[in-house]
Amino acid sequence: MKRAETRRHLPFISGLVAAVAAGAMLVTWGDEYAVGVGLTLVMWIALVQSWAAFSGLSGYISLGHAVFYGVGAYVMVAGWQTLPIWLSVVAAGLAAGAVALLLGWPSLRVRGPYFVILTFGLAEFVKYIVVSIEAALGRNGRLLIGAPGLRELFVAMLFLAVLSTTGLYALRRSRLGTGLIAIREDEIAAEAVGVNTARTKLVIFGLSAIVPGMVGALMSLRFTYFEPMQSFSPVTSFTIVTIAVLGGSDDVPGPLLGTVFLVALSELLWARAPELYMIILGVLLVGFVLFAPEGIYGKLRSWGRGGAR
Amino acid sequence: MTELLSVRDLDAGYGPVQVLKHVGFSVSEHSITAVIGSNGAGKTTMMRTVAGLLSASSGQISFAGKDVTLTPTHLRVAEGIVLIPEGRLVFPDFTVEETLRIGAYSSRAHAGADARAAEMYELFPRLRERRNVRAGSLSGGEQQMLAIARGLMAAPRLLLLDEPSLGLAPSTAQMLFETIVEVRRRGITICLVEQDVHSTLEIADYAYVLEDGAIVADGLANEMLGSAQVRESYLGL
Amino acid sequence: MSVLLSGQLLAAALALASLYALVAMGLNLVYGTMRLLNIAHGEFVMLGGYVTYWSFTHLGISPLLSMLIAPALGACLGMLIYLVLFRRLLRSPKLAARVEANSLLIFFGVSVIFQNVMALLFTSTQRGYVYLDQVINIGNVAMTANRLILFGVASSACLLCLAFFRYTRAGSAVRAVIQQRDASALVGIDIDRLNIMVFALGFALAALAGVLVSMVQEITPFIGFPFTISAFVIITLGGLGNLFGSLLGALLLAAVEVYGTAIISSSFRSILVYGVFIAVLLVKPEGLLGRAVVAR
Amino acid sequence: EDPIKIGYAISKTGPFAPAAQTQLNAYQLWADKVAADGGIDVGGVKRPVQFVVYDDQSDFGKAPAIYEKLITSDKVDLLLAPWGTPFHFSIVGILEKYHFPVVGNSAASTTIRDVKPGNIWFTTSAIPDHLASELVKMMKSAGVKTVAINTLQLPFSQEFKKYLMPAIEKDGGFKVVVNEEYAPDTKDMTATLTKIKQAAPDAILSLSYPPDSVLFMKQERELGINAPFQLVLIGPTDHFFSKIFGSNLDGTITMGHWSPAQAKWPKAKPFYDAYFKKFNEPPDYLDSALAWMSIEVLEQAVKKVGLDKDKLRQEIASDTFDTINGPVKFNGVENVTTPTMYLQFQKGEAQIIWPASEETAKMIKKPAWSQN
Amino acid sequence: MSLLRLDDVSKSYGGVSAIRNFSLHVEEGEIVGLMGANGAGKTTAFSLIAGTQPVTNGEIWFAGARIDQMSAYQINRLGIARTFQIVRPFVGLTVLENLVVAAMHGHQAEPARAAAEARSFAILQELGLARQADHLAGTLTLAGRKRLEIARAIATGPRLLLLDEVLAGLTATEVAAALDMIRHVHQRYHLTLIVIEHVMRALMKLCSRIVVLHHGEKLAEGAPNDIVVDQRVISAYFGKRAS
């Protein structure tokens, strides 16, 4: 039994090991630029996988991830030069989780597009509260001088990416995750077969906020500057959703492929065709949805199946 | 009697899943034609394809001598092909009254819509009691009545009924069968899919048996009622 | 306190509400009928603004005339976008299954394309012109003529729209399609044509809003997004798919912005706006006039 | 011979693009000039120039990665600054890491003094603390007694207010009759303006960014609020204000320390003319001018010492440069030669009205709004 | 002590009352039929018992616990499972996965996935759905979905199972087979059943007791043979052709 169990998880484990090895190679031998791109890549992986853990499984499309990211960044700058950096990172994750529980408790009663817009509203709400706090404190943008270097940040971020990927993988197969998937399919029926829908949603919503909180903290170290309008920018949430849909599916490979695709694409384009970069991205996005609506992973799977026949 | 609907060599299904295999049948004008078959045989698929909600992958559907295989649903309604769908598909936010009004949307149904609505209330007094209630909060059976009434409001030439008695109490179901006979008497042609095979064959003129996506038998309804095979397979006798 | 009772404040609230309602109505139409989340809606407002700006400053065409031209162009563009991008999406069951997420992405792409094409063609420079700018005093309310026109045109357009959907056959057909597509086809509604009509109307309304906006504020290729956001907040507040709800939502939002900030402080503007929005949804998760589903 | 590579990132798209445009215009004007001249003078040798330009999409999170790419992968020889305070700050870490000197321009905050001197300098003299104390002096000299203040909750305006309030208090000669703040995205200011109108102050200070500045002025005009002293912090220097407000802009005071009308600065007018010729509109008196200044500093330093980073750093930090804004010399990261000034629009022209030593015209009272 | 007890339960929507002062006792192991005209309040009664909707008045007790204030999942975990008249399978999941959810969360929850899968598969075999185990629930026919509703409800491991018109849409022959299946699961899983049906013949064969609702009130209650000859029931329910 034990061995069968291990065999079942073999593809995942070996994939993970390979990815970590690639990361280690990059950080050892890669030049600054490559590590910089690598950081962007693992950052989005960490964010999108954590997003998929809640939104992918539950079908509650959240535009609230920007809040967790922003809260994490804010915790980092608030504790700057008082708390040890790595403690700040952990605190950022916990604070984001706490904020998620606080926001999730009322908002998870709302469904479908209402939830989408509500989470957007909540994100803006929190953003402006932080703007107000900063205004009241008389702070006007904060500079973080003496932050850790790129390679250190990359290693930390890689860890977060592994954490959220493993988290999604395990969650999807767990009792809690099964309940969440049932909620996506039909909330009333899920209740009727014993799923504690309110608790399931809230717990996972809270958990899924921890990684983005820590990501936000790390990224504020990368930018060395904090300003609430930017750190809580809704663009973060939109990008996450875009990547998730591009990737397709609620399982680990989907968000992963989506991230790799988008990061690679933007690396290819923004330098080569800066004027047209965004336009090309827009066209590709539209084309993708129309011609590969099941996402990259879905498309690959259906090709795979076609080939097997 | 002339053929009002004729279906030839019809193939249809869902994506890669082919459900109907070379189905052919016809419905004569002013008749009641029944299609019987067990669960999963493809009856609903067939009815949806005739109504145009599903498109045929091959074959031909003609109505009153016209090929309607590629005609979109709303134009088939304009021609007079009206389906009362399985699963009711009510407009949840419309009240009973609004539903009847929208039922007469197509231009052929304008004339006399008010009178027909009054008839519907005669037919289903329960609907009259609930005329200002939203369809979404009606009980299952009430929704079924509403779906039937909505279909009749469209002034059909050919009425396709997919399990209309589903969820109706016996007295109401019995009235439904009487209504179907009455509707036919007024010149509307009927194609009926029903699980209550006994009542169906009693009022039908002609019947087809659909099994596994193909027509496996057909004949006069009263002969079917006597057929040993039908009795065993569908009447539980 | 006297500020709160002043006609000036009421007029400001009404003018803002009328613009909000106009933008939200077009968005709600498209969402309501087809479940398409059009986050490029504000971009069509922006385009309407540019059409007006260029035709006024370069061709000398009065913005009043643009109130006909821009919506007509908007309608054509809307139809084109429907035919090219969305007809397929709505027909294929595979695509339609996740129509909300898919449409969000497509429109996101469209929005990115329009913004950047405009920036490329006309640069990001802020543009403005002066038209009918004299201040008109009515009683003790002072307003520039162009804002009065904005109020008049936007509110009549909204009311016309409402009346259209309340009292015409096409209107009830749209409401039917919102609820049940298959059944709508089964009562004889030509859904495709209706969709085209709705796209044309929705985008024409957005373009009209753009004409009005360009008369009272500066425009850039990036002014659209805030309009999209306000419109989404409004239609959610009012109940998705409910046009009258949009009107109510617009009034509420404008009232919060104008009176809320007058009572409390402008520094809490956004906190107030989103706070009220969140509060309403918590009390009524389906929006003010939305309806909850029931299980049988 | 080898062209030298000059790189920068700027917001070409996204919410900051409209504001960044006037700085970008200055960069492009320079690119034309360099092309026409056949290159720039590098330690006495004329070398052609190749530009590497990226769009940061109004996301200062992208700026560090882009500048890192410019340095490590595109291997540029020189860098120009991005647009805006946050973008300047976000690249400080990268510049430190690679010891790459950059002359900044459109960044203004006292926080710049927290930046370790070495690789970045700030040409602006519009730093909030100086601006605030000068404003108080200026109001005093204009005989202002009562003041209304309306402040946007974004970093620069907030910081400005932070230094303004104590300065007003310390002076003691003013009564602040209205003191309001407002959030970004505010769509209507009627309530605040009604309060201001009732208070009828001598001076109205709108500490705002361009979009709100327009809203503020438009609604002020509607309500016919005519204070003799009116400051609108950011915006009026951008050309489109005069398009929207025409002669109504006259009398408005705004932040800025450059004017083509200043005879002391011989290079000022030619820059104005060249800019006007290319873009068919005047430059932004603040951002276009700052951008141009930063280029002049860099160009002169390169001419003198070439491309070697250490020498360049040394040179910029120690020498005095001759710019359209007069002589510039840095102390630490800050430009200490250019005094803090204020501009006022008079007959459509931006005139320096403060301090007296720099003035190109006398301060006037703001005429009543024309409501027609 | 009764397994389930409804005391004077009422439910109204705004002004309209769907159920009025309804009392009912169900003993362990019983099969009770619930019938009544369309809109009589049968489904509403199920919704109240299962906690899908809150009661307006009255009390509901199950196995010694008062449940009318509990939420649906709590009630399910106490051992009550229901099917929906207007079916709601998890259409995007396979038939097996539909059951796995129930098996991992319901009354006799099996938190380990492998065990839950094993139990679910056994139930599918029992109900003759094993062949479709890997099909998406959305591709089943209406009758298939109804059967899936039953299977999923059983997968929660209930003591009391509420079946709402699960025979609707079947031919007489299929009804006979389905009845056998219901009787079988009743035995096999030691269930107590309340069954709503309009197919009178089926109720007669299945139930030991029938309760008739009329306009939200209890009209009659008794053995099937007494119910079919009850004049009030005949005039309210069967119509003239009753045989």
Ligand SMILES: Nc1ncnc2c1ncn2[C@@H]1O[C@H](COP(=O)(O)OP(=O)(O)OP(=O)(O)O)[C@@H](O)[C@H]1O
């Ligand atoms: N959306 C769908 N996708 C794939 N297969 C489907 C879909 N809907 C139905 N099917 C399959 O098509 C076949 C025929 O289904 P159909 O609903 O037409 O049967 P039916 O005769 O109406 O059955 P019933 O008596 O239960 O209503 C079944 O095998 C069913 O599983």
Ligand SMILES: Nc1ncnc2c1ncn2[C@@H]1O[C@H](COP(=O)(O)OP(=O)(O)OP(=O)(O)O)[C@@H](O)[C@H]1O
């Ligand atoms: N939300 C609601 N608002 C108003 N009336 C409602 C609501 N929900 C149910 N009803 C009414 O309550 C009554 C009882 O409905 P219920 O579904 O319990 O009937 P039923 O006995 O199951 O009927 P059927 O045999 O048709 O399924 C119906 O008349 C229905 O219209």
Ligand SMILES: [Mg+2]
């Ligand atoms: Mg069927």
Ligand SMILES: [Mg+2]
């Ligand atoms: Mg019922």
